[in-house]
Amino acid sequence: MQIxxxxxxxxxxxxxxxxxxxxxDGVTQATAERGQGFYTxxxxxxxxxxYGRNSVLxxxxxxxxxxxxxxxxxxxxxxxxxxLAALQDVGCWAEQCTSWYTAIYTQ
Numbered sequence: 001m002q003i004x005x006x007x008x009x010x011x012x013x014x015x016x017x018x019x020x021x022x023x024x025d026g027v028t029q030a031t032a033e034r035g036q037g038f039y040t041x042x043x044x045x046x047x048x049x050x051y052g053r054n055s056v057l058x059x060x061x062x063x064x065x066x067x068x069x070x071x072x073x074x075x076x077x078x079x080x081x082x083x084l085a086a087l088q089d090v091g092c093w094a095e096q097c098t099s100w101y102t103a104i105y106t107q
Contacts, residue, residue, distance in 0.1 A: 001022075002037070004039065011104070018083065022066060027065065058102070059101060071102075092107060
């Protein structure tokens with residue numbers, strides 16, 4: 001997943017933490033591309049999206065590739081808890097906004 005320019009320092013740290021955790025769990029860059037991605041809060045607002053605008057990073061996880069790390073509907077608690085811990089290590093937390101995207105905020 002490509003880390004966008006225009007993120008705050010914390011947004012970049014969060015994006016890197018996400019990529020690291022996914023990599024630890026065997027999700028490669030190639031398998032994470034389709035229906036997935038990072039957005040800056042400004043890009044998100046420019047799209048006209050309502051939720052997550054005050055975050056430091058938006059993660060789109062449409063489809064099953066990385067959704068288990070962000071969407072509790074998948075009931076993959078190990079992945080979900082691992083991602084929360086990775087984000088917490090860089091001073092962030094995740095809020096699932098819909099079934100297909102999550103906003104990352106500073107603690």
